Amino acid sequence: MADLHIQINRDEGGIAGQIASELRESIRGGRLTPGTRLPATRDLATDLQVSRGVVVEAYEQLVAEGFLVSKVGVGTQVTPKATARTATRPKASPRPEPGHSNAAPVCGPYYGHRPTSPDLSHFPRERWLASVRHVLTTVPSDALDYGDPGGVPELREELAGYLRRVRAADVRPENLVIVGGVAQGLSLVLHVLGRRRPLRLAVEDPTSHRQVPLLRRAGAHLVPVPVDEEGLDVRRLSGDAVVVTPAHQYPTGVVLSPPRRAALMEWAYAGDRTILEDDYDAEFRFDRDPVGCLQGLAPDRVILSGSVSKAMAPGLRLGWVAAPPDLAEAVRRARGELDLGSPVIEQYALAHFLRTGGYDKHLRRMRRKYRRRRDALVTALAEELPEVRVKGIDAGLHVYLELPDGWDELRTTRAAQELGLSTEPVGPMRESPGPAAVVVGFARLPAHKAAEAVRGLKVRMSGQNVD
Template sequence: MADLHIRIDRAKGGIAGQIAAELRDSIRGGRLEPGTRLPATRDLAADLQVSRGVVVEAYEQLVAEGFLVSKVGAGTQVTPANTPQRAAAPPGPQPVRGGTASAVAGHVPYHGHRPTSPDLSHFPRERWLAAVRHVLTTVPSDALDYGDPGGVPELREELAGYLRRVRAADVRPENLIVVSGVAQGLSLALHVMAGRITGRPLRLAVEDPTSHRQVPLIKRAGARVLPVPVDEEGLDVRRAGGDAVLVTPAHQFPTGVVLSPARRAALMEWAYAGRRLVLEDDYDAEFRFDRDPVGCLQGLAPDRVVLCGSVSKALAPGLRLGWVAAPPGLAEAIRRARGELDLGSPVIDQYALAHFLRTGAYDKHLRRMRREYRRRRDALVSALAAELPGARVRGIEAGLHVYLELPDGWDEQRTVRAAAELGLLAEAVGPMRRTPGPAAVVMGFARLPAHKAEAAVRGLKVRMSGQTLTEGERRA
């Protein structure tokens, strides 16, 4: 039985999170070896003089992240070493090979609101303005010159700390590249990875269904798409092939499921066994409503996972600020590719975001929006249950959209048009699939005030049944 030497600061609060962080660091640092059995929750709670529920919560968090496994009769232990040891970082970059874009079925809009868009009326204008003013009055003039294409050091430092604290990432500032959003981060990573493949295109396993906006990006990078089915546990790793995989493990898009602990472990084994890379799109992980978010995959295997994130869901897509955290050799190649593309992101905005993170304004905004989005999701789900019992909401309580399986006889495209007439943001799931599935739509709730949800859903029901809306339903 392991002697854990856990240190907690009772004045700081968040005891379960502190215990989880201590255990996570011990596993990463090798102080807790694979297969090590941990004390029973009751015993550890007595040692630390905390409630047993606090220890249970910490253990459950690490089980969900893949650091621990728990079995009836066998207790809780560090995930056994059933995968090869972490391989060295991928070799240095080879010349980047370009690719040609391929046409995809259906029209992909390049502008306008999406079901996954945040409520931009809640953008913290005054605090952001204060951050910009601070930058303009404090940074030296030389800071406004051409800089490191990987991003200003201050922002990379703040992002590294934030990702370690909030997403349980294992990242250092030098392994971070600031980009103009997840799309550019993925594109750069794919181009660099494709440059290491000789004689054939990069084969990229992709979730099925997946965002139809990413398919053109993948093909333009010269990669070949290999669809892999998604079920209630996330990506079916047993059916994955290729050189790398693109996943949304914290909140799969569009189905809304979370990658299960067993699938996380299987995915890491898949990556290590074939010296493959995992591209992790962490697109809305800040918004988990039923529990603390599960830590990112990158924290479990920083030498195999490329983590991509942005402030598009937390603040605003128009800021065009995101990041890529990659293994050292790959990070340097992506940084150089960024410099060859456009010399880097806007400097003033980078400093402003660094100030926003450092002062706690970012965390404060997230706490506020997490409460508001939860209210809006609850209102929409309740209205759907009351007005459309034949429809089924799938996925976890998270993000800015729900995955809605439609009632029998409902057509996806007609539902989307009817929703748009009522001000509801929705997209058909059919174009996102490579294999057939039940009729479904992705429906956004971030811009739907809680008090308008019932009238909006009732209006959708009326329109789909061919009835006439009342004046009140039209106004709603």
């Protein structure tokens, strides 16, 4: 059962028609391929926060038009004989669309649980094991030899389809390179871009404290650019390229606004510049459907990086880079020069996991869990510590908390960590001064424990403003 990227405007009315139109264009454009099984009407209605009848009406309309077929016991699928055409996109005038790598800990660098770490106790062990077993019993022996450093074709094919369907990306298998996570993907891209000339790279301020050394090691000269309630301040951009987290900025949690998206595209085209899009946790949007990725608006200007680190487990070290053809080929060659590519068994297993619906099913399950946990934490904060301001959108695996006047980031961080909360100060992530704030991860905080943890923090921080 496929996860879907569907955008609706609740102010316009005609929701069933909007859903039908989105699905129709997805089929025509090839994002939904023949035979793809759509979510049950009840599941899609829950995801979109509409009535089931609205989704039923949309499905029935597309069945009548021949785009979908519905069978008892099988569900609703894209008509097997449906033909897809490749949509053309204007290169210079992208249309606006609505709208970690984390900070250093108090006691210096460490490896392990971070505020953006997923709940690994829910890793889909049985289904992943089934995919690995399938690989080991079906792939030919030659498949285990040195392969294409860009990744096995089966995985690139499945990922291209997934990214088109769920992230509204404009990507084909030949434009994808499989890498060992977003960190390696960014390093390889910067290595390739830096061959032409020393690279001045704009970065969000605040930004991931762990990402900064990686970017500098790749040879980039970093140019901080402020982030506000609308995301990156494009008016203050300078440099040859920029790294952005537009779907859910880290650490502030804001989304790049539609006007800023349009302005960023104009900036890139005007100066032959490159946008490096870090799509690190875009699968987890709880208040509405996620915005599409920037890469889908300008595939010749934007390089999209993503991974399964937040969706499944960081330890899998499986990620991807989607880039324009020439750059994708250069990154593939650079990967070959670095370490000859990623482990193939895991790549084949992920391809099988995607193809059989295991990935979509796991994401649906975790999206529901994380939403309950975030809601519980935010509710507890509102009741027990209303002076602490929760900022950013309802998404991801962390919340950004602005602290009251007089509260100290480090003391708050230590108090929260002693209570078992995954917390880091925002100060080390800033180049320019900003309000005292901390990042708190909620992915591993059971909903029934949130109130207890916040009450404990309230007790420990009592009298903070007079210390």
